[in-house]
Amino acid sequence: MEDTTRLNESKLGTKKYWDDFYSVERVNFKENPEDTGECWFEDNGAEEGMVNFIVENLNEFNNKESSVIDLGTGNGHLLFELYENDFEANMLGVDYSAESVQFATDIAKAKEYPVKFTQADIFDSNWTPGEFDIVADKGTLDAIALSGLTVGENNQSVVEVYHSVIEKILKKNGTFLITSCNFTEEELIRIITKGQLAVSETIEYPVFEFGGVKGSTICSVAFVKK
Template sequence: MEDTTKLNTSKLGTKKYWDDFYSLERGNFKENPEDTGECWFNDNDAEQRMVDFVTENLAEFDNKESKVIDLGTGNGHLLFALCEDDFAATMLGVDYSEESVRFAKEIAASKEYDVSFAQADIFDASWNPGEFDIVLDKGTLDAIALSGLTVGENKRPVVEVYHTVIEKILKKNGVFLITSCNFTQEELTKIVQSEHLEVWETIKYPVFEFGGVKGSTICSIAFVKK
């Protein structure tokens, strides 16, 4: 059977694409400080659903001692939305695009959000940001899957090693919440689930039906580290 977790490559999987993208968004923001850029998966209300999931199900981490990291943070909007909902954890956004990090820092400074940002390629073996109570991914694995890149001497596809990155930075009993529009719930589970990461919860989205097949264009899964 065809392995549907392997996607074709696309320019959305290149760093240059994201550098150019966030450079443009920075320019727009300079001209209009209300334009904080694209909110990925906005049509599905994914960001607010993720924020609601965190504030409702992970209230134990609603304090400065708890740590949250957003992988491939883009314009940082997901973390800013958590701030807007008064979620009090210490927050860090990382992205391999320098332009993304500059942009997110500019928004944070102008709106006085208490969020840090750092540039990092999450597959860089020397990247060691410490351990977090909550790890977030909104659309980043989707972009990564389009890169066709491999890592290490064995040249393993990045999608295959993605779960090891999460295992490295997630505390025991910590939660990894990911939203994807490229993978089905089954595919996403197959990619992330491991000896250490198990499915805990999913976020419900409206379901469409076509030709007798039911499905959703987006899925969010929360995994817990055992």
């Protein structure tokens, strides 16, 4: 059976692309402090869906003793939205693009948001940020899958080992929430549930129908660590 989780390589999977992209975003922000960059999946309501899911379904983590990490944070928009919705957990955004991290940090300082950002390669075995109650991914696995990169002695694709990264940084009974436009719900479940993670819930989005086939342009799935 063909492995549909293997995507063709693209510049969207390269660090250089995102460094260049966020370098331009930083310039735009300096010229106009109201321009905080692009909100990925805004047209689909995915970020709003993720924020609502966290606020409404994960309220036990809405306190200053809890923690959230956003993988591939970009401009930090997801975490800022959580903060603006009165979510009080400690928030950390991680990205392998230095320009992304600096851009998000600039926004946080300008708006006086207590959200921190750091640059990291999440596939580096030496990366040990600790464990978090909530791990979020909004389109990051999509970009990672386009890199063509492999890791470890067995040269496994980054998609194959992604679940192990989540397991390392997610607390027991914690929630991993991911949104994708490149993978179907079934593919995400197959990628993530290889070890300690099990499906918890899904977020429903508007469904389109074409040629008798129904579907959605994006999907969001929540997993819990057993």
